[in-house]
Amino acid sequence: MTSPTWTIREIADEFGVTTRTIRHYEDIGLISPERQGTVRIFHRRDRTRLSLILRGKRLGFPLDEIATIINLYDAPRGRRSQLEYVLSQIDERREDLVQRRRDIDDALSELDTFEQRCRTDLDARPDAG
Amino acid sequence: MTSPTWTIREIADEFGVTTRTIRHYEDIGLISPERQGTVRIFHRRDRTRLSLILRGKRLGFPLDEIATIINLYDAPRGRRSQLEYVLSQIDERREDLVQRRRDIDDALSELDTFEQRCRTDLDARPDAG
DNA sequence: CTTTACGTTGACGTTAACGTCAAGCAAAGG
DNA sequence: CCTTTGCTTGACGTTAACGTCAACGTAAAG
Numbered sequence: 001m002t003s004p005t006w007t008i009r010e011i012a013d014e015f016g017v018t019t020r021t022i023r024h025y026e027d028i029g030l031i032s033p034e035r036q037g038t039v040r041i042f043h044r045r046d047r048t049r050l051s052l053i054l055r056g057k058r059l060g061f062p063l064d065e066i067a068t069i070i071n072l073y074d075a076p077r078g079r080r081s082q083l084e085y086v087l088s089q090i091d092e093r094r095e096d097l098v099q100r101r102r103d104i105d106d107a108l109s110e111l112d113t114f115e116q117r118c119r120t121d122l123d124a125r126p127d128a129g
Numbered sequence: 130m131t132s133p134t135w136t137i138r139e140i141a142d143e144f145g146v147t148t149r150t151i152r153h154y155e156d157i158g159l160i161s162p163e164r165q166g167t168v169r170i171f172h173r174r175d176r177t178r179l180s181l182i183l184r185g186k187r188l189g190f191p192l193d194e195i196a197t198i199i200n201l202y203d204a205p206r207g208r209r210s211q212l213e214y215v216l217s218q219i220d221e222r223r224e225d226l227v228q229r230r231r232d233i234d235d236a237l238s239e240l241d242t243f244e245q246r247c248r249t250d251l252d253a254r255p256d257a258g
Numbered sequence: 259c260t261t262t263a264c265g266t267t268g269a270c271g272t273t274a275a276c277g278t279c280a281a282g283c284a285a286a287g288g
Numbered sequence: 289c290c291t292t293t294g295c296t297t298g299a300c301g302t303t304a305a306c307g308t309c310a311a312c313g314t315a316a317a318g
Binding site: 083087105111 | 209250
Binding site: 007008009019023038039040 | 294295296297
């Protein structure tokens with residue numbers, strides 16, 4: 001039994017992007033799918049990386065930041081200094097994400113109070129227009 | 130007593146952006162500061178909008194989405210249909226933000242488990258190199 | 259009265275993240 | 289064998305969000 005593989009089209013359709021996008025991600029080194037001759041073959045690890053990339057995009061990160069983030073997970077951690085560097089990078093990432101979550105929570109609570117105001121206005125206006 | 134005002138440079142410095150950025154935001158209608166002759170005068174409401182814009186940017190929203198968001202707060206809510214439209218928009222926004230927060234939480238917990246792995250590696254290596 | 263400092267409006271340049279062709283190879287079906 | 293289908297690599301186009309001049313107005317300072 002062999003591990004499953006996918007074509008570029010299957011991957012693109014499944015992840016809701018174009019093949020051009022996937023090729024672009026390979027161009028800038030975000031993924032490096034296997035080749036059979038000239039044709040790209042995608043394995044599970046490529047899918048994993050793509051999920052990480054797309055989540056990064058949903059969060060609004062630029063692709064080069066996304067690269068440093070997901071490369072962090074694959075970075076060599078043999079020497080102590082390397083490990084400590086990785087740990088410091090983790091802290092930076094975490095600070096960034098926590099700040100974003102604060103921003104989101106702020107925006108959400110503003111939305112809540114604004115919705116309250118709208119609903120009050122709506123209750124004060126039970127007619128048709 | 131009169132309400133305080135600011136120049137474009139004061140605003141730019143305080144918010145950590147360039148004057149070009151602020152002018153750009155005016156070009157695309159995100160802010161519309163007062164004019165005294167040709168010179169821009171910034172009031173408190175301009176600062177409020179700028180905070181909203183910059184938070185939107187930290188969250189990775191494009192400027193045109195940011196426009197629809199903050200214009201939502203100023204949208205006319207006179208008629209019932211308008212109010213209901215605004216309320217539906219609020220729901221959409223909230224869904225988006227909640228999804229982003231999910232993504233952030235996922236990323237954060239991945240960071241946590243990854244940090245654990247790193248710390249385990251570090252403990253297993255109490256030497257200097 | 260002329261610098262100096264700060265403001266203004268064009269207008270072209272730049273980077274990121276792809277879109278959109280064109281031209282060609284390669285396997286598979288009729 | 290020919291056509292269709294799907295993949296490939298260029299290479300140029302596009303949009304967003306400004307950067308970066310240039311050329312000009314103006315008000316205060318020496």
